[in-house]
Amino acid sequence: MKTAADYVDGGGGVVLGLFSFGTLPGGCAGGRWVNEGYNPLIAKNTAQVEHQDHPQVKPFNDHFLFSGIQEFNGGRMFSYHQLTLHPSAELMAEWANGNPLVAYRQCKEGRVVSLNFWPVSSTTNPSLWSKGGDFLITNSLLYVANLSRSCSSCFE
Numbered sequence: 001m002k003t004a005a006d007y008v009d010g011g012g013g014v015v016l017g018l019f020s021f022g023t024l025p026g027g028c029a030g031g032r033w034v035n036e037g038y039n040p041l042i043a044k045n046t047a048q049v050e051h052q053d054h055p056q057v058k059p060f061n062d063h064f065l066f067s068g069i070q071e072f073n074g075g076r077m078f079s080y081h082q083l084t085l086h087p088s089a090e091l092m093a094e095w096a097n098g099n100p101l102v103a104y105r106q107c108k109e110g111r112v113v114s115l116n117f118w119p120v121s122s123t124t125n126p127s128l129w130s131k132g133g134d135f136l137i138t139n140s141l142l143y144v145a146n147l148s149r150s151c152s153s154c155f156e
Contacts, residue, residue: 044082065139066092081116088105101116
């Protein structure tokens with residue numbers, strides 16, 4: 001059975017979400033993935049939960065990952081890890097408090113995107129993200145698969 005690191009080495013893509021950063025208790029990534037630094041974001045500690053209305057996100061850029069996104073609203077209760085950027089990764093967006101929100105890196109033949117937010121939306125809990133997360137997750141999956149189709153019409 002191949003590992004995630006082998007998959008990326010062979011040109012595959014991986015999208016990581018909250019609680020999958022490997023060095024945290026209960027993190028699902030480990031082994032060569034962590035030891036050889038495949039994560040675009042490196043964990044400092046366990047997840048934080050903040051409660052505030054409409055947390056601000058520092059401005060997005062025009063990268064494909066943000067196609068169709070006008071705003072990302074993390075909700076009244078949003079979770080994130082305190083993370084640092086891998087030296088060869090690119091930080092794409094961060095929470096207003098300076099913690100990374102989105103980063104990616106090229107790893108050998110494949111791509112890895114880290115999304116530092118809980119992927120569950122306000123559809124299941126009104127306190128969670130309500131805008132932009134659907135596009136961000138979809139665009140990330142398309143990006144790591146090397147597909148150039150924009151998500152702008154995915155949810156119409």
